[in-house]
Ligand SMILES: Nc1ncnc2c1ncn2[C@@H]1O[C@H](COP(=O)(O)OP(=O)(O)O)[C@@H](O)[C@H]1O
């Protein structure tokens with residue numbers, strides 16, 4: 001239960017003169033929901049990028065299940081069990097909602113170097129895709145073009161894509177960004193359902209949501225992790241109050 | 252709409268099948284070889300459409316494969332005439348250009364956007380200058396072919412026979428592409444065109460898929476070049492020149508980016524426009540430019556898009 005599934009050691013990433021990731025050592029235990037909080041521009045998305053493999057760190061190590069994956073690209077990490085949802089929605093706009101999930105499923109079920117057989121005839125794919133859409137609450141929209149969905153529905157589709165690749169670890173970058181209170185509430189309930197079944201690293205701004213969902217929290221400020229602990233520990237931490245929670249109240 | 256689509260499709264197929272008879276009946280046999288040229292350009296543009304329209308890889312160097320496919324026919328006829336039968340030389344042209352595409356693609360697909368356009372263009376231009384300087388194979392005069400590549404007991408010199416060979420090969424390629432488009436591979440390729448970063452994070456090694464499409468398109472372009480050399484009885488470095496890539500790109504845009512029939516429709520429209528307009532004015536390319544603008548603004552899915560099914 002407590003063995004780390006994901007670990008980083010002294011991860012660094014520099015953009016010109018800006019140290020966006022400053023020697024970050026983080027450990028996400030198998031099965032936990034680990035929240036990553038921090039003010040805007042703290043480097044949360046940059047960190048997620050380095051964890052998912054889309055950004056190369058300048059220094060440091062990323063370990064997954066004990067294995068050094070620092071040099072693996074995003075697609076290789078996805079095959080190991082990483083899934084990511086993007087802060088800025090990233091879906092296949094011209095595909096139907098169903099085909100979005102279908103193409104994600106296809107990545108983990110057999111080779112895609114198949115040139116002759118129509119993929120639409122693979123009922124196993126569409127059945128499973130429908131089940132996933134049902135789970136995230138998009139069942140009625142399967143045949144709609146992804147581009148035409150509302151913002152909240154886009155966020156749900158992001159989660160569906162992450163789920164479809166049968167991940168072990170889900171990296172969720174502000175899944176509730178820009179959502180209204182009702183939609184947010186539904187998303188919190190969805191993530192609650194995913195908790196325990198997947199290891200989750202959750203970047204989120206909404207403190208109520210974080211305190212409800214997280215088992216542990218890490219606080220990132222100006223590229224550095226200034227604290228890691230349980231919800232109560234973080235609430236009581238003076239440095240965090242001063243650096244982050246205080247600032248929230250001013251907002 | 253669906254009915255109209257099938258009606259148009261059936262009419263096009265019938266016209267293609269009966270064209271030599273119609274032309275003979277009208278005493279215009281000359282147009283049979285014109286039609287062969289349209290089909291060959293259609294094949295070439297279709298192969299480029301696989302790259303640009305289906306895969307989102309805008310190449311300005313596709314003429315490399317067109318020209319090398321032609322040179323495979325020309326050089327084989329000189330160096331190894333015993334291999335110059337169509338059943339050997341056409342597959343050979345596909346293999347050679349496919350291998351060339353593997354090399355060019357492996358290098359140029361590491362870049363994106365404008366850089367990809369420039370590097371594919373550079374490769375094709377490099378080959379153009381190589382063949383200009385290869386005096387042994389005609390240099391910039393090109394090579395004359397003594398005869399079309401023989402195929403069994405068929406009379407290949409007969410334009411009608413050759414027309415049907417071209418038509419059959421084009422039909423095979425279109426069938427293959429139709430299957431490819433709806434296959435697992437085709438869906439991944441469409442996904443990469445739509446959002447490559449997302450496909451990476453879903454677990455796809457997008458480079459391999461793009462390279463595979465590049466090789467298929469290269470081999471198909473090479474087949475078109477080999478057929479064009481046979482059609483004209485002549486080939487030259489001009490087939491490698493960048494304006495050939497540009498022409499094919501214009502055809503694809505005119506006909507419909509990413510649609511199965513786009514390449515063929517675009518080639519037919521382009522060559523027809525050229526034929527008609529050139530009779531009126533030497534500045535026909537200005538009018539062509541206006542037509543192209545019109546298509547881009549008013550029918551962005553091209554001529555084929557007017558009839559084609561909705562994109563996914
Ligand atoms: N590709 C990039 N190039 C240059 N600077 C970047 C890049 N991506 C992020 N940054 C900068 O790095 C800092 C951290 O950004 P980000 O990781 O998006 O923060 P967060 O997700 O915590 O809001 C910001 O100051 C941002 O401007």
Ligand SMILES: [Mg+2]
Pocket residue numbers: 044045046087
């Ligand atoms: Mg962010």
